Amino acid sequence: xxxxxxxxxxxxxxxxxxxxxxxxxxxxxxxxxxxxxxxxxxxxxxxxxxxxxxxxxxxxxxxxxxxxxxxxxxxxxxxxxxxxxxxxxxxxxxxxxxxxxxxxxxxxxxxxxxxxxxxxxxxxxxxxxxxxxxxxxxxxxxxxxxxxxxxxxxxxxxxxxxxxxxxxxxxxxxxxxxxxxxxxxxxxxxxxxxxxxxxxxxxxxxxxxxxxxxxxxxxxxxxxxxxxxxxxxxxxxxxxxxxxxxxxxxxxxxxxxxxxxxxxxxxxxxxxxxxxxxxxxxxxxxxxxxxxxxxxxxxxxxxxxxxxxxxxxxxxxxxxxxxxxxxxxxxxxxxxxxxxxxxxxxxxxxxxxxxxxxxxxxxxxxxxxxxxxxxxxxxxxxxxxxxxxxxxxxxxxxxx
Amino acid sequence: xxxxxxxxxxxxxxxxxxxxxxxxxxxxxxxxxxxxxxxxxxxxxxxxxxxxxxxxxxxxxxxxxxxxxxxxxxxxxxxxxxxxxxxxxxxxxxxxxxxxxxxxxxxxxxxxxxxxxxxxxxxxxxxxxxxxxxx
Ligand code: SF4
Ligand code: SF4
Numbered sequence: 001x002x003x004x005x006x007x008x009x010x011x012x013x014x015x016x017x018x019x020x021x022x023x024x025x026x027x028x029x030x031x032x033x034x035x036x037x038x039x040x041x042x043x044x045x046x047x048x049x050x051x052x053x054x055x056x057x058x059x060x061x062x063x064x065x066x067x068x069x070x071x072x073x074x075x076x077x078x079x080x081x082x083x084x085x086x087x088x089x090x091x092x093x094x095x096x097x098x099x100x101x102x103x104x105x106x107x108x109x110x111x112x113x114x115x116x117x118x119x120x121x122x123x124x125x126x127x128x129x130x131x132x133x134x135x136x137x138x139x140x141x142x143x144x145x146x147x148x149x150x151x152x153x154x155x156x157x158x159x160x161x162x163x164x165x166x167x168x169x170x171x172x173x174x175x176x177x178x179x180x181x182x183x184x185x186x187x188x189x190x191x192x193x194x195x196x197x198x199x200x201x202x203x204x205x206x207x208x209x210x211x212x213x214x215x216x217x218x219x220x221x222x223x224x225x226x227x228x229x230x231x232x233x234x235x236x237x238x239x240x241x242x243x244x245x246x247x248x249x250x251x252x253x254x255x256x257x258x259x260x261x262x263x264x265x266x267x268x269x270x271x272x273x274x275x276x277x278x279x280x281x282x283x284x285x286x287x288x289x290x291x292x293x294x295x296x297x298x299x300x301x302x303x304x305x306x307x308x309x310x311x312x313x314x315x316x317x318x319x320x321x322x323x324x325x326x327x328x329x330x331x332x333x334x335x336x337x338x339x340x341x342x343x344x345x346x347x348x349x350x351x352x353x354x355x356x357x358x359x360x361x362x363x364x365x366x367x368x369x370x371x372x373x374x375x376x377x378x379x380x381x382x383x384x385x386x387x388x389x390x391x392x393x394x395x396x397x398x399x400x
Numbered sequence: 401x402x403x404x405x406x407x408x409x410x411x412x413x414x415x416x417x418x419x420x421x422x423x424x425x426x427x428x429x430x431x432x433x434x435x436x437x438x439x440x441x442x443x444x445x446x447x448x449x450x451x452x453x454x455x456x457x458x459x460x461x462x463x464x465x466x467x468x469x470x471x472x473x474x475x476x477x478x479x480x481x482x483x484x485x486x487x488x489x490x491x492x493x494x495x496x497x498x499x500x501x502x503x504x505x506x507x508x509x510x511x512x513x514x515x516x517x518x519x520x521x522x523x524x525x526x527x528x529x530x531x532x533x534x535x
Pocket of ligand 1: 480484485486487488489490491492500509525526527528529530531
């Protein structure tokens with residue numbers, strides 16, 4: 001029906017019709033898939049949720065005299081970073097915490113500050129304390145470095161998430177008789193609450209369930225700036241059960257994403273503390289879906305009522321790897337504020353912010369409409385539903 | 401008839417005195433203790449829902465103040481740092497009084513501080529730590 005080239009030409013002329021993944025639902029209801037597909041060029045999606053597999057790498061520039069941090073140690077605001085690269089390249093993971101954090105010794109630990117918070121502060125333009133030690137070589141003689149660094153002085157500051165944008169996720173509940181603290185939040189005993197984590201009908205991979213347009217090289221909104229899909233994310237699992245509408249009923253695809261941290265904004269990269277669990281980074285992502293044909297539009301118009309997630313017990317089943325779920329519910333039920341599990345009505349809470357997801361989809365829409373954001377052709381497809389690519393459990397083998 | 405939720409700060413010297421009893425006996429007030437911290441070394445803190453006839457209520461408050469109890473309306477107790485809140489909604493099922501509630505249309509989370517009983521359940525579970533305690 002139309003190509004990405006044609007859509008880009010329309011974007012440049014300022015005549016492209018761009019709607020959000022929420023707006024397309026109403027439009028399809030009013031006009032039908034055929035008519036809507038003729039009218040709309042791009043559907044924008046958005047999501048804003050915590051994802052531990054986030055991080056950023058930096059090249060801090062060479063000091064005088066030179067130091068080789070590779071193989072040494074390095075801390076940013078007391079948070080340890082990975083130094084196993086060359087002389088002045090370091091990688092900061094979202095979940096890293098200072099050595100003197102009490103962790104879960106005083107249970108449940110608060111995890112007030114970690115890598116994710118450092119990333120948010122770097123993006124906010126704050127000065128960050130860097131302390132490094134090295135063993136010293138003939139070419140890199142320095143053994144110790146203590147300095148303030150600022151994002152504007154770093155060579156590269158790049159957000160690189162090896163997994164984000166989960167295509168659907170579990171709804172977490174607690175069947176036990178005491179409160180538990182998980183990455184899905186605090187879960188009150190005996191089905192006291194149910195926490196979920198997805199923007200549902202706004203979420204990128206739920207609107208392109210078979211990865212027909214989102215692939216390697218897709219240009220996206222990342223943390224308030226521009227980024228790209230670099231690869232399938234870790235734990236990519238496209239072969240899970242799907243409903244007739246093609247939408248996975250359980251955690252499925254993921255994206256590895258990359259982008260220039262210097263363009264990003266702190267309101268879309270938020271340091272997050274999960275009581276009793278740890279630190280993580282909440283990342284805002286928006287993905288444009290080009291309406292190349294009616295089928296793509298039909299998928300993009302899926303609504304909360306048609307998207308299902310599995311309710312999983314996080315007191316036993318999840319930690320012990322017991323397969324199966326208690327029941328499944330759709331996102332309209334989750335968003336109503338309560339769901340029914342085992343005959344009991346329980347209140348729901350979302351870890352991912354729907355209002356922020358909406359803001360992201362709107363902002364991406366305005367970028368495209370203004371001509372500031374052109375779409376890219378993906379360079380290779382993500383492994384799809386028929387690929388046989390699956391998420392495997394660890395096969396433990398004794399070391400002899 | 402007045403009914404208010406208030407925070408009482410007791411200086412150390414008052415901690416072992418039957419002050420609340422007096423409110424009932426002498427001023428005919430009803431109370432519901434929502435929370436109390438009374439540690440021997442520090443000052444005591446009590447969150448109270450207090451109700452009674454207007455004149456007696458005011459007399460009761462005067463009595464507390466004359467004893468050296470500091471009184472603070474409850475809404476100042478737990479506050480939300482609006483710049484930090486991401487409107488996720490994970491606090492909503494945790495809050496026992498509905499002080500944190502999601503607007504079904506905007507999907508933003510509202511904080512109705514008049515409903516807050518300062519139980520502090522939300523304070524540590526809020527992922528960006530937007531809920532803050534102020535004494
Ligand atoms: S948990 Fe915190 S960030 Fe989330 S809605 Fe509640 S107050 Fe806001
Ligand atoms: S302190 Fe307690 S009552 Fe107040 S908003 Fe938080 S959870 Fe609700």
